[in-house]
Amino acid sequence: MSENQLSAVETELYDRQIRLWGIESQEKLRAANVLLINIRALGSEIAKNILLSGINSLTILDDGIVTEEEQEKNFLLSKDSKGKKIAEEVLLKAQALNPLVKIKADTDSPASKDPSYFKEFTIIVATCIKTDLLLKIDKVCRANNVKFIFGDVFGTFAYSVSDFQDHEYHEDQVQLAGKKRTHEGAEKTTVKVQGVVNYPELKKVLILPNTKQNADCIKKSKRRNELFFIMLSLIEFRNKKSRNPSLESKENDIKTLQDIKKDIFQLYQVDETKSKLDADIFEIVFGEAIPVCAVLGGVIAQEVIKAVSGKEVPINNVFLFDPITYDGKEETVGV
The missing domain is CATH 3.40.50.720 (NAD(P)-binding Rossmann-like Domain)
Structure with a gap:
């Protein structure tokens, strides 16, 4: 074996x-x-x-x-x-x-x-x-x-x-086997379908303020889910503070997160006045x-x-x- x-x-x-x-x-x-x-x-x-x-x-x-x-x-x-x-x-x-x-x-x-x-x-x-x-x-x-x-x-x-x-992958897909039919309906067969998914390196995904990275490839998407910018804000908070937001310093941490979010919105040219994010979203990012x-x-x-x-x-x-x-x-x- x-x-x-x-x-x-x-x-x-x-x-x-x-x-x-x-x-x-x-x-x-x-x-x-x-x-x-x-x-x-x-x-x-x-x-x-x-x-x-x-x-x-x-x-x-x-x-x-x-x-x-x-x-x-x-x-x-x-x-x-x-x-x-x-x-x-x-x-x-x-x-x-x-x-x-x-x-x-x-x-x-x-x-x-x-x-x-x-x-x-x-x-x-x-x-x-x-x-x-x-x-x-x-x-x-x-x-x-x-x-x-x-x-x-x-x-x-x-x-x-x-x-x-x-990344190469395969998946099983059920397909109709021609036009032949039985009393139970059309005959079906399972075929293996192969494909490739191309992933970008992380330095093209995690683009933060005050870096030399170019964010143009991400700016191209006009319908980016704004939770992505919340993700970047929290990642940048950890980079700056070497910790996660803490309830012990909640008020200050929320202010820091809001400032970081403004910088990220500016980097990605997001109009904050048109943002659909809940105004209190940083109230619920404490703990796990x-x-x-x-x-x-x-x-x-x-x-x-x-x-x-x-x-x-x-x-x-x-x-x-x-x-x-x-x-x-x-x-x-x-x-």
């Missing part, structure tokens, strides 16, 4: 998944080595879903220490985890989700890693990191054919951004709403499965979770 071939135990365990997306896709998942950067509330949801999908290995890179707040919202932590390394503390419950997956904890700082570290994985999933590191990782991924996706939850707002490069973490965790894990297996069309390239309507929106940015 080859390294990527499923064992009898794996075939039995993943039986329903194999029925859903086929043995070939499951074998590709079986060979996948995944890096998850930061395993907080959102990260734990992502980890759960990709572990259950049947990957080969999961490396958890997180230098954080368990706080009381984190303990309350991360279901992979135990009652006595406070004050300990979060990457190590999640291992026991994470491994119990799927004993067949190899799981490793790395307690180094993600920013301290040499670029060569990131090229050893099939796909990298990141949360809670700043733009300079995102762009650094994306550059390595593109040079080594590694898929990359990142996302975050701010209150009830959430997003993900993917760079799967030139656990149900939203579950939703985005499912979306990101689904995209990981698509990226690795090559089955079904992935999101190209931004997913936005509306904090008011709770709808998911897809945007293609930077293409």
